[in-house]
């Protein structure tokens with residue numbers, strides 16, 4: 001599939017971009033990413049005159065780089081439980097009205113081959129470019145007009161209704177305005193907090209934004225012994241919070257020079273709050289204390305070899321080096337000679353290794369932004385601001401954050417479709 005080049009300015013729609021008289025549209029969508037292209041195509045195909053504009057030169061960079069270049073475009077098991085929000089029920093209606101099967105239907109209609117990787121995650125067989133090209137064709141089918149690259153310099157509400165936009169390519173009038181500018185993750189690809197600024201301008205509340213699906217970092221000195229494990233990966237149960245507020249994920253984790261990464265850590269990073277510890281079970285599903293104590297009689301294996309069978313060797317060695325600070329020569333001891341108390345203590349530490357992250361690697365390396373426009377001010381069926389008729393917010397700009405695994409795109413498609421279906425055509 002050839003690369004989907006930037007559509008630039010197109011004269012499709014009501015007229016060529018000019019610098020004097022404002023072009024007028026039923027709806028202007030700011031942000032030609034996942035949610036924006038979905039909303040624009042749905043509204044365009046319903047007969048609305050739609051303009052899609054974006055400040056970037058290249059179209060849909062986040063789709064392009066997603067899923068390692070193959071775009072994990074949805075998760076077949078998507079449910080509201082896979083999302084974080086201060087208003088957890090908000091996403092229900094849009095997710096029910098536009099399901100992973102709906103998106104898959106479009107993918108198949110466009111002849112894009114796909115596969116399920118694991119846990120319901122659907123990827124393109126070839127390239128994420130095919131998803132971008134598909135969304136472009138859908139926009140073309142709705143005669144959507146484009147302006148790229150086209151920064152928006154100001155937005156005002158017109159006294160007569162609708163919105164007046166000042167853009168780098170001249171004034172534009174919109175009966176309805178859709179903010180689809182995404183979150184702040186990966187600013188080097190043009191991510192901004194534009195939607196949050198517009199929300200505040202119109203008196204809407206914003207839930208504090210933070211990097212999410214992001215590697216965690218540790219105090220350099222505290223992490224020094226583990227930095228050498230960079231590249232080691234293993235399955236672990238990674239959790240944070242306590243009691244009913246506890247969340248955990250059974251996924252791989254990866255040691256890095258600065259801290260921890262891998263799917264399990266990215267997942268928990270969305271729930272982790274600064275100052276809180278995280279707890280790692282490095283032998284999930286096992287009951288090491290019971291197993292070891294029950295099987296130790298006559299067991300001539302050393303603790304080092306038992307741990308080396310459990311984990312990658314480098315981790316087993318490093319772990320024992322840490323434990324040796326408390327009891328030198330532990331690794332060379334035979335299981336049969338280990339006191340039950342010592343085995344219990346070791347097993348406890350392996351099942352609940354408590355660590356105190358000092359932060360994250362930030363938006364530069366995050367996959368998404370957590371927080372965003374407070375959905376308590378947004379209608380859940382249409383994505384329209386309750387207090388500002390004609391103003392819509394969709395996608396990652398809203399305080400709806402999906403787990404890792406295709407959920408964030410499903411939210412972009414579902415919120416975009418909900419908005420595209422409810423935008424009104426001029427009488």
Ligand code: FDA
Pocket residue numbers: 030031032033034035036053054055056059060061062063065066067068071072073074150151152180181182183185186189190191192193194366367368394395396397405406407408409410412
């Ligand atoms: P999106 O970011 O797609 O689009 C926003 C658009 O607005 C961009 O085109 C941008 O240029 C434009 N814009 C921003 N500021 C603007 C301004 N001031 N003026 C005009 N235009 C502006 N999710 C998933 O489900 N599966 C996956 O495989 C991945 N993989 C992945 C990898 C990496 C590295 C990242 C960073 C992210 C992912 N994601 C993901 C997350 C997913 O990419 C993300 O949640 C969606 O793209 C969000 O869709 P939106 O349309 O809301 O924003």
